[in-house]
Every structure is written in structure tokens, then in C-alpha cells.
Amino acid sequence: MKRNYFIIILLFSLVIVFGSCRKKTEPKLTNADVGKVISNMTDVMIHDVTNPPLAARFFAYTCLAGYEVLARNDKQVKGMRGILNQYPVIAAPKTSGYNYQLSTVLAMYETAGKLQPSGSLVNKYEDAFLDSCRRIGFSDEVIDSSKSYAKFISKKILAYAKADGYRKISNYPRYKLKHTPGSWDLTPPAYMVPVEPYFNTVRTLTLDSASQFVPDPPIPFSTDKNSTFYKFLQLSYTKSGNGLTQEEKNIANFWDCNPFAVQNDGHMLIGLKKISPGAHWMGITAIACNQAKASFSKTVEVNTVVAIGLMDCFICCWEDKYRTNRIRPETAIRMYIDPHWKPLLQTPPFPEYISGHSVVSTTSAVILTHYFGDNFKYTDNVEIHFGIPPRHFNSFNQAAKEAAISRFWGGIHFMDAIDNGIAQGIKVGNWVVNKVSGPGK
Numbered sequence: 024m025k026r027n028y029f030i031i032i033l034l035f036s037l038v039i040v041f042g043s044c045r046k047k048t049e050p051k052l053t054n055a056d057v058g059k060v061i062s063n064m065t066d067v068m069i070h071d072v073t074n075p076p077l078a079a080r081f082f083a084y085t086c087l088a089g090y091e092v093l094a095r096n097d098k099q100v101k102g103m104r105g106i107l108n109q110y111p112v113i114a115a116p117k118t119s120g121y122n123y124q125l126s127t128v129l130a131m132y133e134t135a136g137k138l139q140p141s142g143s144l145v146n147k148y149e150d151a152f153l154d155s156c157r158r159i160g161f162s163d164e165v166i167d168s169s170k171s172y173a174k175f176i177s178k179k180i181l182a183y184a185k186a187d188g189y190r191k192i193s194n195y196p197r198y199k200l201k202h203t204p205g206s207w208d209l210t211p212p213a214y215m216v217p218v219e220p221y222f223n224t225v226r227t228l229t230l231d232s233a234s235q236f237v238p239d240p241p242i243p244f245s246t247d248k249n250s251t252f253y254k255f256l257q258l259s260y261t262k263s264g265n266g267l268t269q270e271e272k273n274i275a276n277f278w279d280c281n282p283f284a285v286q287n288d289g290h291m292l293i294g295l296k297k298i299s300p301g302a303h304w305m306g307i308t309a310i311a312c313n314q315a316k317a318s319f320s321k322t323v324e325v326n327t328v329v330a331i332g333l334m335d336c337f338i339c340c341w342e343d344k345y346r347t348n349r350i351r352p353e354t355a356i357r358m359y360i361d362p363h364w365k366p367l368l369q370t371p372p373f374p375e376y377i378s379g380h381s382v383v384s385t386t387s388a389v390i391l392t393h394y395f396g397d398n399f400k401y402t403d404n405v406e407i408h409f410g411i412p413p414r415h416f417n418s419f420n421q422a423a424k425e426a427a428i429s430r431f432w433g434g435i436h437f438m439d440a441i442d443n444g445i446a447q448g449i450k451v452g453n454w455v456v457n458k459v460s461g462p463g464k
Contacts, residue, residue: 050160052124054322056152057089058309060131061326063148064139065302071140072282075299075379076222076341079333080189081138082305083228086327088134088180089127092173096123097320106459107228107331111183116175120168124319125161128152129173130180137181187226195221198345205244205355207348207374213285215372223342228331229458233342236450238443241349241376246359253359255437259352260360263367263434275367275433277406277414278303278380278426284369298406300380300426301333304387306405307422311395325394329387332455336386336448340379343447349376352434366434378436378444381427385448386455388423393456395419423448 064085068078087103091113094102103110132152136145153166161169198220200208209215223233230236245252267275280300298306308329312322352375356364371379392399397418404413416422427445430436 049122049165050156052128052319054309054312054317054319056124056128057131057319057322057326058312059152060085060089060128060135060148061305061309063132063145064135065298065306067135067139067141067144067148068302069282069298070144073139073299074218074282075280075301075383076219076337078282078299079301079330079337079383080184080187080225081135082301082330083334084138084180084184085131085135086323086330087183088130088173088177089323090327091176091180092123092127092130093320093323096126100320100324103459108226108230109183109186111179113176113179116172118168118172118175120164121172122161122165122169123172125156125166125169126172126176127319127323129170130176133170133173133177134180137177138184189225192219192221192224195224201348204246205350207350208354210351210353210370210372212369213283213372215283217345218283218371218373219341220345220373223338223345225338227335227338229455230335230339230451233338236339236447236454238343238377238447239439241347241443242437242439244350255439256352256355256359259431259434259437260356260364263352263432264364267367267432271432272367274414274425275429277411278384278429279368279433280380281369281371283372297409300383301330301337303405304333304383305329307387307401307403307419308391310401310403310405311391311399311419314401315395315399321394325391328394328455328459329390331459332386332390332452333383335455336382336451337379339447339451340377340382340444341373343377344374344379347376348374349440351375352437368430368433368435370435375436376440376443377447378427378430378440380430381423381436381441381444382448382451384423384426385445386452388419389449389452390456391419393460 061082064081068081073081090103094100104112129149132145132149136142136149139145156166198217227233242252242255247253279297280303281297282299284297305326308326312325317325351370353366353370397420399419400417402413402415403422407413427441431438431441
């Protein structure tokens, strides 16, 4: 009996010893943590009234910082060296004891905080994220090591961003309006100066150049009532004026995504807070990753590729806008048909051809279809916080086509700008997928 007692004590002691020696399971992050960074960035962009091309640039480098951490720690994820233009050789950080998922998210926060004007707001979001990490079991030691690793990678990506030529734009001469028949002019109500006229000089990420996928030229300007242009003008005047159904109005408003929208209030112009087209599609990316239950690594990858596509398609789209410098429907209709005509949507402050939303939406749809398939049904509730009700889509391509035609219904684009914008978006999207994802991805 005494012997059995000692055996029981011994076994109990062994259980305690082995239990205390067993390594604790480290907490894991999810796709929601990645989506939260993008959501926080979007909130700061709205606060800063970040223009659409610049927003795409912020998303691209922020996601690249997280992706670089991931590629170094997940063998299933390939690095961007040799894929992206002028991508640097980055030495291995001399850091141990880090959690690579945590470092991935922190690298994104660190990069966004340095890129975005209101970086202090991003830092507050990062602090809140770290508090949540402590609550789920990350130790201060792991957090410190992970942050050290993240800062090292972020610094390298920020240097890569600094070398893309964007900072040189401030030294270029002020853009001058041409004031020739059919050329773009400032539009009411705010008559804002042109947005990013030199964005085409920024280094592309995957494209050979900003002019790699030049679309067909726009229909030539003409005031001849029998000309094709005048027929397009008349079509915009008729349809985008009083010819819209309620559903078409709803669709146009759903895809407005105009960060520069303002409204008249007596003698004052009041800015309306809205997200950019790129931010909308990054939001759709988060919805897709969540619905598909994508892994943490896959979510970082998809967000990064979509962001890369956004930056490249904005560069080539802006190349076409300021090269063709075409007049907006609002200006032309007021000048040649009806001086009191107003479009449903406010005209954004840059030339008409080609339709940026058509390019951006199609590029994003091509990339997302590559990852999730052509029959991916989802509900887009990205802008529900702005009072815009959600819409259901049977595919990303359906959403992209709706986004494109919404610009015609909104009265801010002619149809050839939309059709050729879709064509360019398909080319850019396929190019990005083939360059970045590669076979089997």
C-alpha cells in the first residue's frame, strides 16, 4: 500500500514537471488583423482627404512591408526581389524571439504611419492593436522583438518608396490649363486645381512603363452636331440629366468614391468625407478574404497584389488623362447645350479620358477573380458607415462593370472613356497577376 502511494506521488510529480516544461502555444493573428490595418489607413485617408493615386501608393508600400516580413518567414510565399521594378536586396534583420505574424502587421502600421500625413493617428491605431495583442497572450518580450523586426523591414520599404520619384513632383512646374477647344478645364462648384498631373512620372511596380498599355485614342472633339463626339455629348446630356432610373441613380451614388466632393451651404463650400476608389476595392478585398476564410498569409498576399495593381493602374491611367487632356461632359454640355446642366455626381478635378474608376475597378476585379474565382458571391458593405446601403454581387467582374457604367450615369464620363478604361484595366490586371503571382498561385 505504501509502495503504491509513492508511485502515485511520483506520477503526479512527473505530470506537474512535464506540464510546466511544455511550451505555451503562441497566439495567432487572423485575416481580420490585416483588414483592420487597411481600414485604419482608410479612416486616416478620409481625415487627410488623400487623393486617389496617392492613396494607392500608400496602400502598395504598406502592404509590401508586411509582405516582405511574411516572405521571409513563410516558405509558401515568394519574395518580390526580381519581380518588382528596382526592388532592393534586403539583409536579414538580426532579431530573435519575434512572432512573424505580429511583425507583419506591425510593419504595415509602421510604414503607414510614416507615409500618411496624419501618421500620429496611425500610431494610435497601432497602440490599440498592441493592447489587443497583450490581451490575447503576447508577452511584452515578443512584442518588443516583433516591433524591432518590423521597424527594420519598414525602413527598407520606405527607402524603396522614397526612390520612386514621387517626392520630385513638388519641384515640377505648376500645371497650366491649355484653354484650347476640347481641353479639360476646372469644374464647379469648387473649381479645384488638377490632381497629380505628374503621377505618371512615378516608378511603376510591375509595368514596364506608364505607357505600356496605351488605350485607343478618345473620339476627336467636335462641335459639329453630326460628329461622333457631339452624339456622345448629347447622349450624356439626355441620359445623365433626367433620363436615369432610380436604380441607376443608386448605383452611381454607390460607386461615387470622390474624396473631393463638396456641397454649397449659402456662401460656404463644405467638404464631404468619402473614400477613394482604391480604398473601396481594398475594402472589398477584406470582405472576400473574410468570406473565403483565407489564412493570414494568403490575406497578406491578396491585399499586397491588389494594392500593387492599384498603384500601377493609377500610374498608367493618369498618364492617359493628362496626355489626352479631354474636356469633361459637364464643361462641354454647359458650353454647347445647356449652361444650367449639372451632373448627378460632382466632377472630379482631373481630365476625363480615360475613366479612372473603370481602370481601377477592372484591374482589382481581375486580381480578385484570380484568387477567389469568377463566381464569388458577396455583399459589398464597405461604405455602410457613410450611409450608403450595401449591394450584392455575383462576381467581382459584375461589380467592376457596374462601377464603370456608374461613371456615365453619374454624368462625369463619356462612354468611350469607360469602354477603353475597362480594356486597359483587364490588361493591367492580367499583367500584375502574371508578374507577381506566377504559375500555381
